[in-house]
Amino acid sequence: MNILKKIVAVGTILGMVAGTSPVFAVTAEELLAQIQQLQAQLNELLAQYQQLTGQTAGVPSACVGITFTRDLYQGMSGDDVKCLQALLEVSPQTGYFGPLTYEAVVKFQEKYASEILAPLGLTAGTGYVGPKTRAKLNELLAPVTPPTPPTPPVTPPTTPTPTPTPGVEGVLSAALQPTPANVTVYPGEQNKAVAAFKVTAVGSPIKIERVDFVLSVSSGARPYKCLNYISLFDGENAIKGTPITKDTVLDAGTGSYYVRLTGVDYTVPEGTASGKVLTVKVSAVPTYPDDCAGDDVTLSIPATGIRGVDGAGLQQYAGGVTRTFSLASAATSGNLVSSLASDTPKAGVAIISATAPTTEVELLKFNVKWENLGGTVNTVVIALATDASDLSNVQAVNLYDESGNLLSTQSASTSVTFSNLGLSLAKDTSAKLIVKAVVENDFPEGNYLRATVDSVSGEDENEVADSDPTDRAGNNIYIYKVAPEVSLQSAGVNKVAKNAYEVTLTLKVVAKGGDVYLKKGTDSDDWLEVTAPSSATTTDYALHFAGVTASGSYEEVSTGTPAVYLFKVAKDQTANIVLKVRIDPQTDNGSGYYTVKVNKIEWDKVLVPDPSQDWTPSAHWALKELKLENISIVHET
Incomplete structure (x- = not known):
């Protein structure tokens, strides 16, 4: 056989x-x-x-049986993330979507730009695995699809349930945002932001499946004569777009035309504080006909224009937002704009030398671009902030281009002006600029530096001056000679028994600049905090914290009487700290969405029973991203 x-x-x-x-x-x-x-x-x-x-040639084993069905982005975890990492050769393959995976996705998107980016009007990778990226990934996986045997309908009772559906009904709402407003779209412009709205899910996360737009041109012109594309963005990440053509536009009468985005597949997290601001962008035809030039376009989302599905599987609707923008006949002046770069340094640790007089520390990356017309960037003003007593320990501030060329250097102060830059840019071409501080080795450890773009200014190709005064704030960069660099290696939840869910957070700790000692504590309760649904009281659920374990390059040491145990991580070595808590819902009120986060890390650079550094989320940046949110917990009777 x-x-x-x-x-x-x-x-x-x-x-x-x-x-x-x-x-x-x-x-x-x-x-x-x-x-x-x-x-x-x-x-x-x-x-x-x-x-x-030969079906598995070049395809890793982590992808057997995997199909990319959901959007993926930083902070997510799962088998599909592990497959993504394997396909893109990210190491280590942890199943957690972190910075390395983000960078690999950007490169992948740019490698297949014609299939992934071009249809969305993009030229650079976003690091967000949306429908176009998923389609390409699934295309690469297609050869490994084996002959399909009968699928066993029985699920073994020991199989963990990482994301159970709580069956909770949600409410979806949408609210118009104040910006962008009064936008002018010029012929040939691509992905011009014309409106934004905030969507909020209460009671349950809600997956948005489609969005309807209504377009009306003041002259009565059909919108596809003026515009050729409309898309939805989350920040710089393209979610979904569609061409505006005679075939995709539905005449609703009275000069109004419907355009529908289907297959949006975008999940809004539960909670009023977790609302998402989505931006509507349009692209214009190369040349406006007479019945478009100089007209206004009214863009509306009807009251039921946004349709999503909640945790109970019910359809939820929102909408009722309207914004008007203008169509110009031609560009008469340029528009200089700036934005934070997606790879600007995150809040975190920067290690300076204990022996060299100074260390150059990267603080900020930002983009500058001329719209409508080309032009020159002449001046950049940077605000420099610190929680140290002053900036006397900062020798200078340097401005570089993306290739590493030094454009200007200035003495450090609270306001640093880089002038006479003469940076020429073609229309709609971005340049990335980098701000670095020259920090002296006596800078007080634990204090931060933060750079903010106060303004950029220059002249367009017609020698008309323009500027962007919008602040583009960087993050706090904390200066140390020795410190742990802490990141979330992985996070997940398993249903281990009826009414018992085990949540695991694994922290990656790298000792920077020297040896570090982290206090082990009695159990994970000394590190973690659990936030229950607002409807639950402490009698509706029980928490069971496991002991703290570690792996990788570390040594468990003790000191003091009674003995206090600490994890020693040697300079430039990496240890993984594993924290676990079991959540047991006791009543139906114990069902809902939980959050587990790291609430404290105590450490020092010497072996002492009471470490001098006590990091908490309210006081320290390092813990804010060390969490797992929207954990679905269901009480079973």
């Missing part, structure tokens, strides 16, 4: 065993063991089949 026939035979047996009630005396455990044995044999035969047919 050849391998393909064996696969079909085993798959058929597997389906029969899993789908038929036994007529002989067999326990559930024995039946499960049989299913698992047959499944293992099926997997082995599939592997042989794929090897012989």
Whole structure:
């Protein structure tokens, strides 16, 4: 019997065993063991089949059985993230979407720009795995799809449920944002932001599936004569877009035309504080006809224009927002704009030398661009802030271009002006600029530096002056000679029993500048904090904190009487700290969405029983991203 026939035979047996009630005396455990044995044999035969047919060439084992069905972005975790990392050769492959995965996604998107970026009007990767990126990834996975055997309908009772559906009904709302407003769109402009609205989900996360727009041109012109594309963005991440053509526009009468975005597949987290601001962008035809030039366009989302699905599987609707923008006949002057770069340094640690007199520390990356016309960037003003007593320990502030060329250097002060830059840019071409501070080695450890773009100014190609006075604030960069660099290695939840959910956070700790000592504590309760649904009281759920464990390059040491235990991580070494808590819902009020976050890290650069550094989320940046949110917990009766 050849391998393909064996696969079909085993798959058929597997389906029969899993789908038929036994007529002989067999326990559930024995039946499960049989299913698992047959499944293992099926997997082995599939592997042989794929090897012989060449179907797995270049495709990692982490992707077997994986299809990308949801958008992926920084902070997410799961088997699909692990497959993504394997496909993009990210190491280590942790299943957690962190900065390394983000960078790999950007490169992947730019490699396949014609298929992923160009249809959305983008030229640079976003690091957000949306529908276009997912389609390309699934195309690469398509060759590994094996012959489909009958699927066992029985799910073994020990299988963990990482994201159970709580069955909670939600409410979706939308609110117009004050900016952008009074926008003018010029012929040929691409992805011009014309409106923004905030969507909020209360009671349950809600997945938005489609958005309807209504376009009305003041002259009565059909919108596809003036505009050729409309899209929805989350920040700089494209969510969904569609061409505006005669075939995609529905005439609603009275000069109004419907354009529908389907397959949006965007999830709004639960909670009023977790609302998302979405931006509507349009692209204009290269040349306006007479019935478009100089006209106004009214863009509306009807009251039921936004449709989503809540945790109970119910349809939820929102809308009722309107914004008007203008169509110009031609660009008469340029528009100079700035924005934070997506890879600007996040709030975190910068290590300075203990021996060299100074260290150059990167504080900020930002983009400058001329719209409508090309032009020159002449002046950049940077505000420099610190929580130290003054800036006397900062020797200078330097401005670089993306290639590392030094454009200007100035003495440090609270306001630093880089003038006479003469940076020429073509229309709609961005340049990335980088701000670095030259920090002396006596800068007080634990204090921060923060750079903000106060303004950029210059002249367009017609020598008309323009500026962007909008503040573009960087993040706090904390200066140390020795410190731990802490990031979230992975986070997940497993249903370990009825009414028992184990949440695990694994922290990656790298010792920078020297050895660091982290206080172990009695158990994970000394590190973690759990936030329950607002409807739950402490009698509606129980928390069980596990002991703290570690792996990687570390040494467990003790000091003091009674002994205090600490994890020692040597300079430039990496340790993983594993924190666990079990959440047991006791009543129906204990069902809902929980958050588990790191609430404290105590550390020092010497071995002492009471470390001098006590980091908390309210006082320190390092803990703000160390959390797992929207954990679905369901009480079962």
